[in-house]
Amino acid sequence: MSPPVAPPGWSRWLVPPAALSVHLSIGQAYAWSVFKPSLESALDLSGTQSALPFQLGIVMLGLSAAFGGTLVERNGPRWAMTVALICFSSGFLLAALGAATEQYWLIVFGYGFVGGIGLGIGYISPVSTLIKWFPDRPGMATGIAIMGFGGGALIASPWSAQMLDSFGSDSSGIALAFLVHGLTYAVFMSLGVLLVRVPRPAKTAADGTPAPLEGVQVSANSAVRTPQFWLLWIVLCMNVTAGIGILEKAAPMITDFFADTSTPVSVSAAAGFVALLSAANMAGRIGWSSTSDLIGRKNIYRVYLGVGALMYALIAWVGDSSKPVFIICALVILSFYGGGFATVPAYLKDLFGTYQVGAIHGRLLTAWSTAGVLGPLIVNWIADRQEEAGKSGASLYGVSLIIMIGLLVVGFVANELVRPVDARHHVTQKEAADVHERQQPA
Structure with a gap:
């Protein structure tokens, strides 16, 4: 999948909202604690057991970001956001199946392992692109996007609590809440997939090839x-x-x-x-x-x-x-x-x-x-x-x-x-x- 290049006149200020749509979604990870009491009650889990999906998700975030970073650079932000969308949303769907069948290992695997891959790829997906669009203010640009990861829980916490109140805190209610999360985040993250663009490379006057990157460059x-x-x-x-x-x-x-x-x-x-x-x-x-x-x-x-x-x-x-x-x-x-x-x-x-x-x-x-x-x-x-x-x-x-x-x-x-x-x-x-x-x- 080739990175989509911005057409002439395209505003760079459309990239931060694209990044936010992904980071606000995956920032739900900070709201996992909302589900812990219901899971412990419905599936007879200890506090340590109910923390496993979150802990595995954070571990997979770091590992997938480390091993997938080169692929993100090679294939571009749209590819990375698509992979993040598929993994993060699928993680919720697998967790929903696990809750519905009361198979906790499937919740851990879905939310923690599969969803954690989505966390890692999604977290780094817009970083390089934002820095290239905002070479004059890289701190501000990445701050806008990564702010979404911190703010995702402010949306997800009350939303998740309300769903558990409405659907019930038993296994079927938890399964329905996971299902709604997975489908909603898939739609929301798709906005970033469709909107993101990479900057058009600068051209040299002589031969029309991309101009060399300036300054120190390290692989x-x-x-x-x-x-x-x-x-x-x-x-x-x-x-x-x-x-x-x-x-x-x-x-x-x-x-x-x-x-x-x-x-x-x-x-x-x-x-x-x-x-x-x-x-x-x-x-x-x-x-x-x-x-x-x-x-x-x-x-x-x-x-x-x-x-x-x-x-x-x-x-x-x-x-x-x-x-x-x-x-x-x-x-x-x-x-x-x-x-x-x-x-x-x-x-x-x-x-x-x-x-x-x-x-x-x-x-x-x-x-x-x-x-x-x-x-x-x-x-x-x-x-x-x-x-x-x-x-x-x-x-x-x-x-x-x-x-x-x-x-x-x-x-x-x-x-x-x-x-x-x-x-x-x-x-x-x-x-x-x-x-x-x-x-x-x-």
Whole structure:
């Protein structure tokens, strides 16, 4: 499938809505917890078992993005969005069949494995295209799209809850909700498939062939052999681990922190706190990534990691004595969590060029898969051990918070070590232009 080239006069501002249609859909992954209580009740599952589809989905996101990134670069955004549509929607349909027949393994396979492939391919599908359309503001462009992944849960959470209320929370009601999700997202994501275009290549006056790509250009295979790639891998992994540690445990954490005070946090207030964190996550993706276009990528990661460590320190030492301090610090940390995701494609473009930036981004997302396991594991395992030791309230999280500070410091140091890529890793302008020309339709 050849990438569709924009006709003369086509507005580049149509590409972000195309990307949003995909990211708002696959962002449903953050709303999986809505289904957990119903699944546990209907299929007699434990909390650990009901988390399996989400956990497998995040693992498959990183793996499919890593292994499929080169194919996305080669075949273009329409091909990638089509694959994402098929896999993500089919995952829901398989999950619906699994719920209807009460075969939980089919829900795990459908939503987690098949749908997770759709998550990974869909996540990276518009990144390279957006950067090529907005070379002047890559942080803003990728921030708009990746903001959708953070905001997808704000739509999916109440929508899913309403369907479970209407259809019922038994296995047949869950199956019908999954079915509606799969069909609706297929229609919505198809808008992006139909709308997306790649920019028309610049032509030279002499021979009419595509002009060479400007600046540093590095292939995906060469990029993973550079220290810059692995330093950024550490940066992303540490930033995501710190953010997801709060996100995954948000409601019980704020409840525990103020359980022994005169003004404990109610269940509804804790749910409102989770909604606030989702909004901060989404706002950070567009706000901080756009700011990176003004102050530079290294500087914005200094903010994410350095200020993030200070926010964790405030929570650790005074968070249990002041709700405003706890809430504000958590919101700032989650805005940095979202901003880190949205800024990293532009950081990669600065270091490695646009030649195969989508494929490089896909491989870097293995850091997300690692952090998705590491963050919740640190917070939950330590909280369980502290509870077994007879501790309660904020004391359950003290050690975890100190660990998060340390991880952010490690990420800060890794960011400081990032330097321009050595010239021996660069592809020649002719090689880059030849591949660029082969990827364009005649």
